[in-house]
Amino acid sequence: MEPIRLAVNGRTDIGQVRDENEDSIRCHSDPDHPFAYIVVADGMGGYSGGATASDIAADTLQGELDKLLDTPFLTCSRERQHIMLRTALVEGIGICNRKILETKKTRPQFSQMGTTLVAAAIWMDFLIVAHIGDSRAYLWNDYGLQRLTRDHSVVQEMIDAGQLTAEQAQTSQVRNHITRALGISEPVEATVNSWTLTESALLLLCSDGLTEYIDDHTIERVLATYRPALECVYHFIDDANRRGGRDNISAGIIEFCNRPEAVTEFSGDPITLQPKATHDITVRKSRR
Structure with missing residues (x-):
């Protein structure tokens, strides 16, 4: 098996209209082990409530994932490591939820706050993605773009039921x-x-401030074209801002390379990809 190389980059931007950034993003790539993750939370509730909720979620899940690479994890079997990673992610999300609920009880001014969440972690060649709400995860490789998450939204349910x-x-x-x-x-x-x-x-994770303006076809084109690949996060945010930027915008990318030539491919000259037809939906949350 070829050595695995992981690299990450992420950015959040307030956009062109809002007075506060209610998005939070956390990115990490371990310097000593093939482990990386991204957490994107898109808060709602207004008057600092959304920012508080997303910060709690992002900070809490980051802390849970950072505790993972201890001696028991590193010395157990590959199958057990996968179970431990899934457990850390699922239990961490539960802790995030309880912390937000507890904060709402002690700070009545935040009674309407909540947050979406999408988180992805890679350990060696194992990828796990968890999400709640309409923040998304995508995977792009030589075969094209795949959306890894399905929005938890009313319109998505209506589409699935054939009503829309x-x-x-x-x-x-x-x-x-x-x-x-x-x-x-x-x-x-x-x-x-x-x-x-x-x-x-x-691997791309993003809030709906990005997908409000940039459909799957455009996401695929950007990921296939711009190099170094990690700088695509800047292109995404700039494009969303140019098209209106009515919401906060967050994007994070993990590069997964399992062959030597891929390192040059992702960091060197642009490559071309023949785009395929896609049908995309655009959804946004009620913030107030």
Whole structure:
């Protein structure tokens, strides 16, 4: 098995309209082990409530993931490591939820706060993604772009039920409504999926401030074109701001390289990818 190289980059931006950034992002790549993660939280509630909720979620989950690489983890079997990573992610999300709920009880001014969350971690060639709400994760490799998450939103449920098309969802009166979030009730249910990575790839996590303006076709084009690949986060945020920037915008990328030539591929000259037709939906949350 080729040595695995992981690198990360992330950025959050207030956008062009809002007075406060309610997004939070945490990125980490371990210098000694093939371990990396990104956490993106998109808060809601206004008047600093959303920022507080997203900070609690991002800080808490970061702390739980940072504790993972101890001696028991490093010395156990690969299968056991996968279980431990999943457990850390799921239990960490539960802790995030309880902390937000506890804060709401002690700070009545934040009674309406909550946050979406999307988190991804890679250990060696094992990728795990958990999400709540409409912040998303994507994977891009030589085969194209794959969306790894399905929005927890009213319009997505209507699309799944055949009651709405993707095009109609873009102008739906309920397109801002999410169906799951941290800080609403106990317990919280995250969607968790995992994959084994066999090809070098780019993993993108983002808040809906990005996907409000940039569809899957454009995401694929940017990830396939710009090098160094980690600088795509700046292109994404700049593009969203140029197109209106009505929401806060967050994007984080993990480079996963499992062959030597991929390091040059992701850091060197642009490559071209023939785009495929996609149908995308755009959703945003109700903030107030």
